[in-house]
Amino acid sequence: MLHAINYLIGELDEEHLTTLRQFGGLQSYPSRSKDPDPVDYSTGSVGIGATAPIWGALSRRYVHSRFSDSDGLVGMDRSSGSALGRQYSLVGDAELDEGAVWEAILDPAVAELGELVWIVDMNRQSLDRVVPLMAAERLERMFGGAGWQVITCRFGRLLESLFLRSGGAALRARILSMPNPEYQRLLRHSADQLRGRLPGDGEGSAEIRRLVTELDDATLLAAIRDLGGHDLEVLREAYRQIDDTRPTVIIAYTIKGYGLPTHGHPQNHSSLLTVDEYQELATGMRMDPDRPWRRFDHSSAAGRLCAATRERLRRPRIAESAPPPVPTDFGHTPAGMMATQAALGRALLDLSRQAVDVAERVVTVSPDVSSTTNLAGWLNKVGIWSPTERRDWFDDDGESLVRWRERPTGQHMQLGIAETNLVGLIGELGATWSRWRQPLFPIGVLYDPFVERALEPWSFGIYAGGQSILVGTPSGVTLAAEGGAHQSIKTPSIGIEQPNCVGYEPAFAVDVEWILLSCLARLGRPGGSSSYLRLSTRPVPQKLAGIPGDPGARDRRRRQVIAGAYVLRRAIRPAVTLVGMGAIVPELLNAGERLGRQGIDADIVCVTSPGLLFEAMQARRGLGEARSWIIDQVFPADRAAPMVTALDGHPHTLAFLTGINQVAGVALGVSRFGQAGALDDVYRYHEIDADSIVRAALDLTG
Numbered sequence: 001m002l003h004a005i006n007y008l009i010g011e012l013d014e015e016h017l018t019t020l021r022q023f024g025g026l027q028s029y030p031s032r033s034k035d036p037d038p039v040d041y042s043t044g045s046v047g048i049g050a051t052a053p054i055w056g057a058l059s060r061r062y063v064h065s066r067f068s069d070s071d072g073l074v075g076m077d078r079s080s081g082s083a084l085g086r087q088y089s090l091v092g093d094a095e096l097d098e099g100a101v102w103e104a105i106l107d108p109a110v111a112e113l114g115e116l117v118w119i120v121d122m123n124r125q126s127l128d129r130v131v132p133l134m135a136a137e138r139l140e141r142m143f144g145g146a147g148w149q150v151i152t153c154r155f156g157r158l159l160e161s162l163f164l165r166s167g168g169a170a171l172r173a174r175i176l177s178m179p180n181p182e183y184q185r186l187l188r189h190s191a192d193q194l195r196g197r198l199p200g201d202g203e204g205s206a207e208i209r210r211l212v213t214e215l216d217d218a219t220l221l222a223a224i225r226d227l228g229g230h231d232l233e234v235l236r237e238a239y240r241q242i243d244d245t246r247p248t249v250i251i252a253y254t255i256k257g258y259g260l261p262t263h264g265h266p267q268n269h270s271s272l273l274t275v276d277e278y279q280e281l282a283t284g285m286r287m288d289p290d291r292p293w294r295r296f297d298h299s300s301a302a303g304r305l306c307a308a309t310r311e312r313l314r315r316p317r318i319a320e321s322a323p324p325p326v327p328t329d330f331g332h333t334p335a336g337m338m339a340t341q342a343a344l345g346r347a348l349l350d351l352s353r354q355a356v357d358v359a360e361r362v363v364t365v366s367p368d369v370s371s372t373t374n375l376a377g378w379l380n381k382v383g384i385w386s387p388t389e390r391r392d393w394f395d396d397d398g399e400s401l402v403r404w405r406e407r408p409t410g411q412h413m414q415l416g417i418a419e420t421n422l423v424g425l426i427g428e429l430g431a432t433w434s435r436w437r438q439p440l441f442p443i444g445v446l447y448d449p450f451v452e453r454a455l456e457p458w459s460f461g462i463y464a465g466g467q468s469i470l471v472g473t474p475s476g477v478t479l480a481a482e483g484g485a486h487q488s489i490k491t492p493s494i495g496i497e498q499p500n501c502v503g504y505e506p507a508f509a510v511d512v513e514w515i516l517l518s519c520l521a522r523l524g525r526p527g528g529s530s531s532y533l534r535l536s537t538r539p540v541p542q543k544l545a546g547i548p549g550d551p552g553a554r555d556r557r558r559r560q561v562i563a564g565a566y567v568l569r570r571a572i573r574p575a576v577t578l579v580g581m582g583a584i585v586p587e588l589l590n591a592g593e594r595l596g597r598q599g600i601d602a603d604i605v606c607v608t609s610p611g612l613l614f615e616a617m618q619a620r621r622g623l624g625e626a627r628s629w630i631i632d633q634v635f636p637a638d639r640a641a642p643m644v645t646a647l648d649g650h651p652h653t654l655a656f657l658t659g660i661n662q663v664a665g666v667a668l669g670v671s672r673f674g675q676a677g678a679l680d681d682v683y684r685y686h687e688i689d690a691d692s693i694v695r696a697a698l699d700l701t702g
Contacts, residue, residue: 002030002037002039003016003017003020003026003030003035003037006037006038007037007293007295008295008296008306009306009307009309009310009313010306010310011037011038011310012036012037013036014293016036016037017293028044029042029043029044029049030042030043030044031044031463031464032431032434032464032465033463033464033465040053040056040435041053041056041464042460042463042464042465044460045456045457045460046095046098047095047098047099047100047101048100048424048456048457048460048461049089050089050091050095050098050101050118051089051100051101051104051421051424052089052424052427052428052461052464053087053088053089053116054087054089054104054110054113054116054424055104055421055424055425055427055428055429056087056428056431056435057087057113057115057116058109058113058413058425058428059425059428059429059431059432059435059440060085060087060115060436061113061387062363062385062413062429062440063432063436063438063440065385065387065408065409066360066385066408066409066411067438085115086115086116086117087113087115087116087117088117088118088119089116089117089118089119090118090119090121091118091119091120091121092120092121092123093120093121093122093123093124093131093139094125094126094127094131096120096139097126099420100420100421100424100457102142103416103418103420103421104418104420104421104424105142105143105146105148106146106416107415107416107418107421108416109413109415110146110247111146111147111148111246111247112246112387113246113247114243114244114245114246114247114248115244116247116248117242117247117248117249117250118247118248118249118250119249119250119252120139120249120250120251120252121229121252121254122136122229122251122252122253122254123229123253123254123255123256124180124183124184125184125256125266125268125269127269128266128267128269129266130180130181130184130266131180136152136154136251136253139251140152140251143249147246147247148246148247148248148249149242149243149246149247149248149249150248150249150251151238151241151242151248151249151250151251152228152250152251152253153227153228153229153231153234153235153238153250153251153252153253154227154228154251154253155172155226155227155228155234155253156226156227156228156230156231156234157226157231157233157234158219158222158223158226159175159223159226159227162211162215162223165211166207166210166211167204167207167208167210167211168211169204170203170204170205170207170208170211171198171204171207171208171211171212173204174198174199174200174202174204174205174208178200181266184264184265184266186198186224187224187225187255187263187264188264188265191217191220191221194212194220194221194224195209195212195213195220198212198224199212225255225258225263227252227253227254227255228252228253229252229253229254230254230255230258235250235252238250238252256268256269257271259281260273260277260281261273261277318436318437319437320433320437321433321437321438321439322439322525323358323361323433323439323441323523323524323525324355324357324358324361325358325521326355326358326517326518326520326521327354327355327358327517328514328517328518328521328558329513329514329517329554329555329558330347330350330354330513330517332350332509332510332513333510333547334508334509334510334542334545335542335543336541336542337539337540337541337542338509338539338540338542339535339536339537339538339539339540340473340506340507340508340509340511340512340535340536340540340582340583341373341374341473341474341535341536341537342374342509342537342539343506343508343509343510343512343513343535344373344374344445344471344473344512344516344533344535345374345375345376345377345378346377346509346513347512347513347516347517348362348364348375348377348378348443348516349377349378349381350513351516351517351520352378352381352382358441358520359382360411361439361440361441361524362411362440362441362442362443362520363385363411363412363413363429363440363441363442363443364378364379364411364412364413364442364443364444364445365412365413365414365415365422365425365426365429365442365443365444365445366412366414366415366422366444366445366446367415367416367417367418367419367421367422367446368414368415368416368417370402370412370414370445371402373445373446373447373471373473374473375412375445376402378412379402379403379404379412380402380403382410382411382412383403383405383406383407383409383410383411383412384404384405384406384407384410384412384413384414385406385407385408385409385410385411385412385413386406386407386408386410387408388408389406389407389408390406390407392404392405392406413425419446419450419451419453419454420453420454420457422444422446422454423444423454423457423458423461423468423470424457424461425442425444426442426443426444426458426461426466426468426469426470427457427458427460427461427462427464427466427468428461428466429442429466429468430442430461430466430467430468430523430524430530431461431464431465431466431467432524433467433523433524433525433528434465434526439523439524439525440523440524441469441520441523441524442468442469442523443468443469443470443471444468444469444470444471445471445473446470446471446472447472447473447474447486448472448473448474448475448476448488448491448534448535449472449475449485449486449487449488449491450472451470451472451488451491451494451532452488452490452491452494454470455494455498458470458530459498459499462498462499462500462501462530463499463500466530467522467523467524467525467528467529467530468523468530469516469519469520469523469530469531469532469533470530470531470532470533471532471533471535472488472491472532472533472534472535473533473534473535473536473537474486474535474536474537475488475491475505475534475535475536475582475583475648475649476488476489476534476536476582476583476648476649476670477489477648477670477674477675477682477683477686477688478536478537478538478583478584478648478679478682479536479537480674480675480676480677480678480679480681480682481676481677482676483674483675483676484673484674484675484676487670487673487674488534488649489649489650489670489671489673489674490649490650491534491649492505492534492581492610492647492649492650492653493649493650493652493653494532495532495534495609495610495611496610496611496614496653497611498530498532500529500530501529501530501531501532502519502522502529502530502531502532502609502611502612503531503532503533503534503609503610503611504519504531504532504533504534504608504609505533505534505535505581505582505607505608505609505647505649506533506535506561506582506608507540507545507580507581507582507583507585507606507608508540508542508544508545508585509542509545510542510545510547511545511561511608512533512535514558514561514562515531515533515561515562515608516533518562519531519533534582534649536582536583536648538583538679540583540585540586541586544568544585544586544589545568546568560630560633560634561608562608563609563612563616563627563629563630564607564608564609564610564611564612564613564616564630565579565605565606565607565608565609565613565630565634565635566605566606566608566634567603567604567605567606567634568585568588568589568604568605568606569589569592569602569603569604570603571596571601571602571603572601573601574601574602574603574639574641575600575601575602575641575642575701576595576600576601576602576603576641576642576643576644576697576700576701577602577603577604577605577635577639577641577642577643577644577663578591578592578602578603578604578605578643578644578646578693578697579604579605579607579643579644579645579646579654579657580604580605580606580607580645580646580647581606581607581608581610581646581647581648581649581653581654582647582648582649583648584646584647584648584688585606587646587683587688587689587690587693588604588606588646588690588693589604590690591690591693591694591697592604594690594694595694595697595698600697600698600701602697603639603641605634605635607647607654607657610653610654610656612626612630613630613631613657614656616628616629616630616631617631617656617659617660631660635657635660635661637661640661640662640663641663642663642664642665642697642700642701643657643658643663643664643665643666643700644665644666644668644693644696644697644700645657645658645665645666645667645668645669646668646669646688646692646693647668647669647688648669648670648688649669649670650669650670650671651667651668651669651670651671652667652669653669654667654669655667664700665700666696666697666699666700668687668688668692668693668696669686669688670686670688672686674686
């Protein structure tokens, strides 16, 4: 339908119309990144396309309040009463079964978004069946309880006129009380069958029988199909009632397949018309079936409507705003003990001091875990974003660590505990560079075990062109005291497998700084990409990083960190290579020293991005376009040795590294649910402690 409308108003050439679902052609679900015609939001994944305009509205408001030159933003519906333009979603009633929809609707921030309008296509069918208990009244109460304005378009004007006649009240009560499948079955009846079945046998049936007997066949058949969602005047009246001070949902009763031979049938979701049915449809619409792409004559009423619609929807071109250049190194060499999670908060504060123009583009988002993920310092400095200023009633409380100052100039957005909402929002914040020519640097922070819960909507946001940074922290069984429920295992794979995304798991604070700056430099621009950072709460001695003092050597290390790996210790002639990642690196270094005392010298490599290493290895084999220099520097063939890999995550994450030089290897990691306990006990349980690394190396070297 979207492609057809774009064609009729001149935004799509005829050559594209025959390419639907073909390779390189029009997408079966509208795509901002792949379709040639204007598309505001990518759709296709149930619930995510529907909720995207919610996060688009929040992003629009954020840009409008933060940047003074945002008045020229495109994508505004000037015809609506909302100063910020309306955001529309067309939602199937069965789609409301998706939990992500209600997570979004119920978030407290959404109740203030008066530019939101949802139209629920109340056809009472899912993909496979007529849903027996699809009750609009219950949906009305649920939306109303969330603070939405609810407008229901139940019947068309023909049925409403019949309800005013003798027996009409009984007819109305009968239609409203019958089960959904019974009503759908009536749609498939002839007029004579309707006269027998419609009255039923309950109270008022005699009155209904007299009423339908008075109607001719055409009127009776039209009346049973006369629902509000098919009456344009009923819909126009609903749109005129929209209150721009709160979200609005219009529940429009419809018939699935309206006007087609398959209308109302339980299995009509993927039904195709026969050639004869297509010919009959074209004839009924006064169209030529042999010229299916013919546009309306420019002088006709339809042609004039298309031209006027094109002008009304025309959007002015706005010059792209390139994001500010991001520094590559703040020059710090951290000392003492620090966790990578704490290093993130420190890096954000450093950014606000040393690169103000970059920092003002940063917007952080979290689902009620700001304080527990070390964002308190950043929040206290930049404040919480809110459309209007709100008083912090604890601003005079000396025991409060976080100053909750809510104002339109804030740079942190706090949501409820719903990870799908968080990634939906950072996806839309990450699309403002292409939607409204205002690049932002969105960073979403959540507990790493819940990244998988948010992965599908985040992935869809990346597909739609959103560029963001997702931070999972704390991660792994290193969060020993929390037990298996909060210990992530599979998340390292995300950095390898997610398209248009670079995954990192740094070991040291300076790694976090370099990686964060590099990830920020990928955002808000054509050809940019998203990033995933897996961080830890384990304090690690920063001297173990061995940062070179020479500026050239330091920059070489920085480039290797960003490219995916670097060497921590080089042996004169390695008997084994120990490779680790993230919080497990101290165990690796400990094992290397112990092996050295036994005369077994080891190269020790710190991996920061398995995904980049895998791409480099593929490129060296002629598969892909990544640069492979990092493989040659860190794993040169002349230093090939048996390899032990270890990480706080599933062992397959690093197991492929043995294939670089075809060496024997042992892959250590976490492949079962975690346990609560002291860190040493938990590491020993999963065999990722120094003892296990030493044993694996001895097995390989004999």
